[in-house]
Amino acid sequence: MPELPEVETTLRAIQSFDQDTLDSVTIHNPSLRWLVDPEIHQKLAGKKVTQIFRRAKYIIFDFADYQLIIHLGMSGTLRIMGKNENYFKKHDHAELVFNKNKLIYNDPRRFGSIHITDSYLEHFLIASLGPEPLSSDFSTNYLFKKIKNSNTNIKNFIMNQKNVVGIGNIYASEILFKSYVDPRRITKTITKKECGLITKNSKEVLKEAIKVGGTTLKDFFSAEGSAGYFKIQLAAYDRENEECTRCKNLINKITQNQRATYFCKVCQN
DNA sequence: ATCTACTCCTGATTGC
DNA sequence: TGCAATCAGGAGTAGA
Numbered sequence: 001m002p003e004l005p006e007v008e009t010t011l012r013a014i015q016s017f018d019q020d021t022l023d024s025v026t027i028h029n030p031s032l033r034w035l036v037d038p039e040i041h042q043k044l045a046g047k048k049v050t051q052i053f054r055r056a057k058y059i060i061f062d063f064a065d066y067q068l069i070i071h072l073g074m075s076g077t078l079r080i081m082g083k084n085e086n087y088f089k090k091h092d093h094a095e096l097v098f099n100k101n102k103l104i105y106n107d108p109r110r111f112g113s114i115h116i117t118d119s120y121l122e123h124f125l126i127a128s129l130g131p132e133p134l135s136s137d138f139s140t141n142y143l144f145k146k147i148k149n150s151n152t153n154i155k156n157f158i159m160n161q162k163n164v165v166g167i168g169n170i171y172a173s174e175i176l177f178k179s180y181v182d183p184r185r186i187t188k189t190i191t192k193k194e195c196g197l198i199t200k201n202s203k204e205v206l207k208e209a210i211k212v213g214g215t216t217l218k219d220f221f222s223a224e225g226s227a228g229y230f231k232i233q234l235a236a237y238d239r240e241n242e243e244c245t246r247c248k249n250l251i252n253k254i255t256q257n258q259r260a261t262y263f264c265k266v267c268q269n
Numbered sequence: 270a271t272c273t274a275c276t277c278c279t280g281a282t283t284g285c
Numbered sequence: 286t287g288c289a290a291t292c293a294g295g296a297g298t299a300g301a
Contacts (some may be wrong), residue, residue, distance in 0.1 A: 151271075
């Protein structure tokens with residue numbers, strides 16, 4: 001499920017674990033996208049978290065000598081529990097017991113992952129990631145340069161984490177809608193001016209979603225850990241046959257690269 | 270090197 | 286109501 005804003009929201013919610021000591025790690029079910037390292041407990045137990053941060057859609061716990069890299073995949077969540085709370089939920093995979101509270105990794109579809117590394121920048125999941133969309137590295141010039149040599153459609157391009165990270169299927173449609181760019185356009189044909197719109201709107205859409213995500217933090221991490229992701233005001237995604245907010249044409253749904261794309265044929269071209 | 274199709278999995282929703 | 290088909294917010298990998 002989670003794209004950058006949802007991961008960022010999760011990250012902020014678990015900042016309370018920063019500087020805490022990890023007492024123990026229990027893997028209830030190691031079967032995720034990759035099997036969880038069976039030595040995770042031996043490697044991390046007793047160590048202190050020096051920093052918790054996000055890179056792309058990954059949440060990284062730095063323990064100084066090791067880093068814990070977590071990806072939520074499509075359906076993963078982190079749930080905060082008190083140390084004396086002992087209930088389980090279906091699909092709880094990992095339990096990280098810290099000195100104050102516990103953190104539970106739950107993932108029904110198992111597309112997520114948990115890795116341990118001693119140099120995360122060189123880790124195969126991290127090494128070839130593109131720039132952060134909210135950083136100045138993701139600029140008009142960067143995008144225009146990168147886009148010129150590409151030969152795929154623009155929606156697929158911005159979802160490719162090698163080009164820019166954090167943008168998934170929902171926000172890709174939203175960003176292109178806001179930029180008046182048809183998602184089917186081949187990247188080569190995108191103008192520099194449009195690159196400017198895409199970079200600017202990527203930042204705006206993601207920032208707005210993070211802002212809204214913050215307000216749902218409490219519900220998201222309530223004791224019952226209510227799943228349901230919030231949905232921000234979406235202009236295009238999941239609005240098939242509803243009126244375009246700009247031109248009143250009906251929003252179209254098509255399939256691109258096996259994923260649903262929503263857009264307005266009239267004002268995105 | 271780059272692009273596309275396929276794949277991993279469970280659960281919610283849709284259709285007959 | 287029941288059961289099968291379809292779809293879901295990700296992304297590595299094989300093969301073209």
